[in-house]
Amino acid sequence: MKSHGELSIGDEWQAIRLIAASQVSPRKALAELIENALDAGAKRIHVVREKTRGDGILRISDDGRGAAQSVSEGKVACSDDVAANLAQIPQRICESIKRKLDAQARQGIVGEFGIGILGFWSLGEKLVFRSRTARSDTYVLTMEREKRLFTVEKAKEPLERAGTEVTIRGLRDTTKHVLGGHRLASYLGGELRGRLLDTGAEIEIDDRFPGGGSIPVRPMAFSGELLSDVREVHTKSGRLVSLELYMNFTASASEPAEVGLYRKGTRIVSNVTSLDDFRHEPWTLNVLEGKIEYPFLSTSPGTRTGVSIDEAFGELVVALKDVEGIISKRIKQRQKELREERASEYAEFLKDAFKKVFKDLPDDYAFFKGPKAPPPPPVGPLCKVEIVPSSVKIVCGSSWRFIAEPTDDDDYAVREDLTFAWRLSPEIGNVCDADKKTCEVIAGSKPGDSALSVEVRQGDSVATSKAAVKVVEQDRCGELSRVEVVPRVAIVWPGRSRNLTAICTDEQGIHVPSVTVQWLCPPTHGTFSSTAGLKATFQAKSDAPLGPMPVKVVARAKSRQLEGSATLYVVLPQRVGDKFPPYVPWPNPLSPVRSQWDSDAFQLKVNTEHSDYKRAKREGTDLGYIGMLYAKELVYLNFGKTCTPSELLERLVEIQSHLFPLILGELKS
CATH class of the missing domain: 3.30.230 (Ribosomal Protein S5; domain 2)
Known part of the structure; x- marks a missing residue:
């Protein structure tokens, strides 16, 4: 036996209760009430949350057409019979008037289920729906949560103009946080973004709860x-x-x-x-x-x-x-372009930062090197000059040769287009070669103190310096007791030269005359142009090994022989030129290595898949992280093969202590 039939609702009220309970979002229920206002052509919508006698109230008022539509014989028509129109709302659950409109009339209208009015159950206990058209009186629809009966009556307090005012009383505790003014404005700005932009309607939230305020709803703005x-x-x-x-x-x-x-x-x-x-x-x-x-x-x-x-x-x-x-x-x-832009910006900042750092670091540091490294930067203009030695004691009638060492702002020797002018004041002796890089001071017959000055010019640049000269009696000069090389520590570039001076004195610091000297250095690093005078010029080989190099001078006077020593560091130019080694992504998720120096390509390879890099990028500290990687590679390049692990750590701290303040200042700005 076969039977047929149609589905039907056995308990209408239970079905209505289930439909009402299906709306679990108070904010969505409120958004639907606002959408009803937009469907009615509202241009201004005012949402108020307040308390009256301890009772939470939510009120939504608009300037739309009001409840101006009714259904008769399956057709929708405009009607000023607001009382009848309001009565149809609870009587036609699941029968949306808006679905019965033709395609043209439905333009800009969203409602389609006829159940939006039941959403007030998720908001509060009672709904009061006041409405009027431009040509009607004001009527009120009243409904209560979990109750089937409703009433429609003429309003005791009519609306001043066409529109609708929906008041929900007895706000539930679950709505306390989600209906807060700022949070609600943000939600509605996203939920109704398209409708607000299309209609140009304005929504204002007036939250009169503590901590609230008046907040306009703005269509959500996208970023990027x-x-x-x-x-x-x-x-x-x-x-x-x-x-x-x-x-x-x-x-x-x-x-x-x-x-x-x-x-x-x-x-x-x-x-x-x-x-x-x-x-x-x-x-x-x-x-x-x-x-x-x-x-x-x-x-x-x-x-x-x-x-x-x-x-x-x-x-x-x-x-x-x-x-x-x-x-x-x-x-x-675009991600690739942004990475390249960020890498370029970081490299430019770090180039300037390392310029400052290198001025404060010891002379035994060399900058990044490799086949594609930039050539040594040109020497800058004249900035300062130093007289070597800076203080001398000379026996009456003897002489001493001084040398002027002009340098640029980064302490590199300036040699081109220079003029010199030496002067001794007071004149306790004579100055020979007063217009040369080196001058000879011949002490007079009387003891005394004087100052030797030099003025060096290079175009419009002028630099001056002074040295102390003391002339003493002949019988005060003792035996050779000390030999000192000036400067004691210095740097020299491969293929460049460096001037050195041997200072030979007795116990009182008086220069001992008639001293013979011999300069010694490792032949693998370079040679001295003259090995027999107190003044010597060391010429480094173009392929000299980088790093520290000992220099020794052997001095003999009468029966005594003493040695003096100095350390020259053969390094590539300290100064960070216009070309700073860039860093490039080196994604290697299986490697614990954070970075590698590629000397052939003159670039730093950064493991962008390392967890430390990802965390730094996520937290906005990637500039500091990249700076640490440059510092790590720089220390290893300079000292990785000559220092113990603890010494390497000390070197790393040395660079970081200079670099970190600069990075922190950049991040704060």
Whole structure:
């Protein structure tokens, strides 16, 4: 036996209660009441939350057309019979008047289920719905939560003009936090973004609870760079999908970039990655934010959120496949450009920072080197001059030769286009070669103190210096007791020269005459142009090994022989020239190494897959992290083969102590 039949509601009131209970979001229920106002043509909507005699109240008022539509014999008509129109709202649950409108009349209207009025159950205990048209009196619809009866009556307090005022009394405790002014404004700005932009309507929230205030609702503004060439796509049936997508590269795990799914200007899915069909690139890159607008989607009648996985949704997913590859390519290309820009900015800052750091570091540091490293920067203009030695005691009648060492601002020797002028004051002796780089002072017959000065010019640049000269009696000069090399520590570039002076004195610091000397150095590093005089010039080989080099001078006077020593550091130019080694991504997730120095390419390779790099980038401290990597490689290049582990750590701290304050200052600015 076979039977047929139709589904029917056995208990209408129980069905209504289930429908009302399906709306669990108070904010969504409020958004639906505001959408009703927008459907009625409202341009100004005022939302008030306040307390009266301890009772929480939510009031939504608008300047729309009011309850001006009725259904008669299945047709919708405009009507000024507001009392009858209001009565139809609770009597026609699940029969939306708006669905009966023709296509033209439905333009800009969203409602379709006829159950939005029941959303007040999630907000409060009682709904008071006052409305009037431009040509009618004001009537009131009153409904209570969990009660089937309703009333419609003429309002004792009429509205001044056409529109609607919905008041919900007895706000539930669950609404306390979600209906706060600022939080609610942010929610509505995203939920109703499209409708607010399309209609130009204004929504004002007046939250009179403690900590509230008056807050305008602004359509949510997206951040980032607009993908202007990916604005629309068509489904296989020819329907238009509108896209407004932005690349936001500042998004993070705590503040992710989200693309919402919109239907007729109303957001139905806040983040498309919550849907299985969108859990792939480019949506999961945490870069895209914006909206996908497709008016043919269906949503859940109960919660009025989410999307129905139906044929229209399937068409949307297929249509988006055509542009997903384009979007992913654009994102990755822009990410590459931003990495290069950031690397260039960081390198420029670190170049300036290392310039300052190198001025304070000891002379035994050399800058990054490699086949593609820039040539030594040109020597700068004259900045200062130093007389060597700076203090001398000379026996009456004997002589001493002084040398002027002019340098630029970075302490590198200046040799071109120089003029010299030496002067002794008071004149306790004679100055020979007063216009040369070196001069000879011949002491007079009387003891005394004087100052030897030199003025050096290079074009418009002028530098001066002084040395102390003391002339003493002949019988005061003792035996040779000390030999000193000036300067005691110095640097020299490969292929360049450095002047050295031997200071030979007795116990009282008086220069001993008639001293013979011999200069000695490792032949692998260079040679002395003269090995027999108190003044000597060391010429470094162009391929001299980098690092410290001992220099020795052997002095003999009468029966005594003493030695003096100095250390020359053969280094590449200390100064950071115009070309600073860039850093490039070196993604290597399986390697514990954070960076590598590529001397052939003259660049620092940074492991961008290392957890430390990712954390620094996420926390905005990647500039400091990159600076530490440069410091690490610099220490290893200079001392990795000559220092103990503890000495390497000391060197690293030495650089960091100079570099960190500069980086912190940049981050604060």
